[in-house]
Amino acid sequence: MKKPQALAIDAEPYPFEFLPVNCALLVIDMQRDFLEAGGFGEMLGNDVSQLRRTIEPNRKLLAAWRGKELPVIHTREGHRPDLSDLPPAKKFRGRGDRQIGDPGPMGRILVRGEPGHDIIPELYPLPREPVIDKPGKGAFFATDLHAILQNRGISQLIVTGVTTEVCVNTTVREANDRGYDCLVLDDCVGSYFPEFQKMGLNMIKAQGGIFGWVSSSEKVLAALV
Numbered sequence: 478m479k480k481p482q483a484l485a486i487d488a489e490p491y492p493f494e495f496l497p498v499n500c501a502l503l504v505i506d507m508q509r510d511f512l513e514a515g516g517f518g519e520m521l522g523n524d525v526s527q528l529r530r531t532i533e534p535n536r537k538l539l540a541a542w543r544g545k546e547l548p549v550i551h552t553r554e555g556h557r558p559d560l561s562d563l564p565p566a567k568k569f570r571g572r573g574d575r576q577i578g579d580p581g582p583m584g585r586i587l588v589r590g591e592p593g594h595d596i597i598p599e600l601y602p603l604p605r606e607p608v609i610d611k612p613g614k615g616a617f618f619a620t621d622l623h624a625i626l627q628n629r630g631i632s633q634l635i636v637t638g639v640t641t642e643v644c645v646n647t648t649v650r651e652a653n654d655r656g657y658d659c660l661v662l663d664d665c666v667g668s669y670f671p672e673f674q675k676m677g678l679n680m681i682k683a684q685g686g687i688f689g690w691v692s693s694s695e696k697v698l699a700a701l702v
């Protein structure tokens with residue numbers, strides 16, 4: 478049998494070597510509530526246009542990754558309709574007029590099953606791609622993501638999605654502590670705040686890759702051909 482071949486992606490702080498069969502593309506929270514007007518992101522006072530630049534590079538990367546029949550996993554942040562998994566601290570901290578669970582232009586804000594909670598049409602999951610519904614910022618907390626990755630022999634993750642300093646960073650830190658290698662793609666992750674985008678990525682790759690590697694979708698696409 479032919480031995481699977483390791484590929485190298487040009488990255489910081491040094492090339493990311495990976496075996497495609499052991500590596501999943503993990504797309505974090507590309508939900509209408511974060512990327513479209515009227516959702517949770519805008520409700521928190523943010524300019525959603527800052528995140529929309531990530532859609533096209535994610536779309537291209539997803540098409541190439543799917544073309545190679547490599548594993549894709551999506552996550553969504555949100556809560557049960559009865560809000561029984563919503564910590565009061567999370568509900569009340571923003572002190573906004575509208576809170577998680579309240580009606581908004583895309584249904585109840587950040588509630589599972591509502592239009593705003595779902596993934597944007599441009600990156601919609603295929604039936605074979607697991608979708609992890611998570612109540613927190615990290616994709617490992619209170620989910621079966623670790624079990625799914627273990628069952629599929631996945632030890633490396635290419636991480637994209639929103640937002641860089643919140644759910645992407647939290648997930649990468651959780652993954653790092655569980656022994657996964659993470660490569661984060663700067664053009665496929667987005668923040669409402671340019672300074673957090675820059676520092677959120679610096680924090681990952683500093684100190685010899687303390688949490689992982691940083692590269693771009695272009696460099697992954699170049700390695701995949």
Ligand code: TIU
Nearest residue numbers: 506554639640643644645
């Ligand atoms: N507010 C913010 O930057 N992000 C979140 O609330 N969730 C995610 O990052 N997905």
